[in-house]
Amino acid sequence: MVLGLLRHRRSHSAQGAAPALSVPLPPGAGAFGCEVLDALGQPLGGAEVTVTGQNSHRVATRGTTDPYGYFVAALPPGAYSVMTMAESLSPVRETVEITAGVVLPPQRIVLEPGRQLELPPSGTWLFDPPHTAIRFIAKHVGMAHVHGRFTRFEGGIRVAQNMADSQVQVRIDASSLTTGNQTRDNHLRSGDFLDVEHYPYIDFTSTRFAYRGGSKWTLHGTLTLHGTSRSVGLDTEYLGTVNGGYEQELRCAALAKAELHREDFTLDYRSMLARGIAVVGPTVQLELDVQAMYRTPDTPTPPN
Template identity: 40%
Template sequence: MGLRAQVRTRDGWAVQHAVVTVTDMTGTQVLRAAADEDGAVRTEGSLDAGAYTVIVTAVGYAPAASTAMVTASGRVEAGTVVLSRQGGVELPPPGAWSLDPAHCSVAAVAQHLGISSVRGRFTEFSGRIEIAEDVQLSRVEAVIAASSIETGNSMRDKHLRSPDFLDAERFPEITYRSNGLTPTGPDRWLVHGELSMHGVVRPVDLDLSYLGTGPDPWGGVRAAFSATAELHREDFAMNYNQVVQAGIAAIGTTLRVELDIQAVQGETLPS
């Protein structure tokens, strides 16, 4: 008996602690309840048969209102109520999206001499995202030119392209292909995939945040993401290291990958 409802985002996430208010046709509140951690609303009691207005509110979401009919059972069956995030932070529409290299950054950070960091970035790459109706079935593929690494020091860049590290002549491409998504929050996912680098293929997870979707000045639609991952050089057979005094390695063995991505809806980029 009473009220039954599920409160969800457009992409299926539960809106925890949303508040559902039911009023009769005179505007008088007859019921008020909060959703649980699963976005479910269940109350006991009954209402008189007739038409009622169901209003659902939650912090950070635009309110939603609908009409519900109460039958002789006295129960309000509001079904699934979908709330839209304020500020337009909705998932991108399903379909193909292409990375726009001019508005993306693929960077890596390594520790230097145990006291500071060296930042590098790849300047040549391409990629494609396929957003599925069921977002957890979405896929991403990316290809990076290993020789495009830049750290702001030409001597160091040459060494990074050498067989000691990327061996860019033998292994010109670094590739990443996803094989699954695990949601970790309303706008966050763990992207599971395989990274091929220096002739070695290893599973690598990306901690992905979705930043929003909107129109661009060229008549297209863009979606923005950021992602991070942690790599270990030895996992990819890059074992070179120079040890300086006191046993401190010149270059750290752990790399932090930082991605800032803009993807354009469709198969082609704007000219």
């Protein structure tokens, strides 16, 4: 079982040498650590580290580096892939082999500035509903996953000259929810869940774009659902720009994902479960597969 983050200790070795690790190992476990630096050799606190089993392809543990750029974990024996990411820097993937009773020397990982991709022209882009999908996946209590989507929505992107200043707005008709089961859909639209009579729309308004390297961004914003607004971050992959469609319009595409917790939006999972009415679990995976059409180059130019 993964123990998560453990402490680290600097040794009194020669200056510039990697520090030794002091890790209390449970029986049968091994450990590894990494020191994450930027291109200037400065520690990167808050970098995201995700450790995935190479055979299972499942996340074994994830976390962030401490203020000194360190991350340490104890793991069962086996081969692992370690992905390290930080905002505006190119991610790095390493592999480690964990052996029972062995604490590996910490790896030094240097994150270089990310290569900026060619972004869409500044201006207004509108979602193309026939080529856009808003999907969700929720765990069916005690059974398989429930897959659903919203069929009515509108949205757009105002791309600024500085992409970080761009804006996204999405409005979803909550009553357009469908999971392929009419009884379940009616229940999800009812007052027990979305309560579409009183809260007919689900709205997202972005606050900023944060570059994560390569084609990755985090889209920060406010999601309003069931009358409650919460800050969320959408993990977004930019898929490029093409000329296509019936009128050969200029189009761009992106895929955005987020995990939502029902209780954050006053959808009390435990209360519903106690009353025997919860048909989906406490978390929902939301996915926006977006294709947008270029409409007008009217994004305001910021003053110098």
